Amino acid sequence: MAIPEIRPRIPENELMYSGHLACPGCGASLSMRYALKALGPNTMVIIPACCWSIIAGPFPYSALRVPVFHTAFETAGAVASGMKAALEIKGQKDVTVMAWAGDGGTFDIGFQALSGAAERNEDFIYVCYDNEAYMNTGIQRSSATPYGAWTTTTPDKHLKETPKKNMVEIMAAHRIPYVATASVAYPEDFIRKFQKAKSIRGTKFIHIFSPCPPGWKIQDDQSIRISHLAVHTRVFPLIEIEYGEKYTLNVEPKGLPVEEYLKVQGRFRKLTPKDVEKIQAEVDHNWERLMERVRRSQKTEK
Helix, strand or coil, X not given: CCCCCXXXXXXXXCCECCCCCCCCCCHHHHHHHHXXXXXXXXXXXXXXXXXXXXXXXXXXXXXXXXXXXXXXXCCHHHHHHHXXXXXXXXXXXXXXXXXXXXXXXXXXXXXXXXXXXXXXCCCEEEEEEECCCEXXXXXXXXXXXXXXXXXXXXXXXXXXXXXXXXXXXXXXXXCCCEEEEEXXXXXXXXXXXXXXXXXXXXXXXXXXXXXXXXXXXXXXXXXXXXXXXXXXXXXXXXXXXXXXXXXXXXXXXXXXXXXXXXXXXHHHCCCCHHHHHHHHHHHHHHHHHHHHHHHHHHHXXX
């Protein structure tokens, strides 16, 4: 299967200050740094309640060198829609509006505003940095939390019993121009996708794999390793979907067993061999479904 070439260039510009308030090893902080490198200074960031409400720093300070609008948990999609409309009315049509939300504010609380904006095909980039729980308020379960994971609301004897919501396919079903997954372990691919999203008019959704050392019970220096394992065990494939129809695989996974990904995270320490088999079966099933869509897209192109 032909994999598109990744453009090997990371912009040197820095639009994020050092000294921010993220935890050591935070995937969300590195993700923002890469995103702003890709989008440039003519960008406005909309942040609902999430870890980044804290990372950015207390008013009147900010860790970002671009305008930031903090808003309520459920409103990122609506506020980004209104902000883009206001900028266009003022004649500032070249400003990129980026909503930046966690999985709680995307999969759960903010989904209604996001879905409405996608149905209207509002012109902004919506980013979900996914650390698979409500990390900012104490590691509570979200619908992005995977099967078998520990959180403070799914304790050891009551681990999460349902699979993670497939937010990428949900957004693809809206037939928006662009949906993509990204990982801090693949910065060139990450930046290329943000630059591509910037060039497209309409709603763009980018789903970022964002390790959280405190919530995932990993060492601070393991975030990039975990991100590589997520890709190569096929837990988090790197893909693009255009208009809900054209599927492209960006990185060919090595096909490592999912146990390699699970065993290095303390949040999965209570899994039984049967649980691991169940997770492997789910990963394999999801991968086959994805590959069928990729193959169908290739046939359509021919």
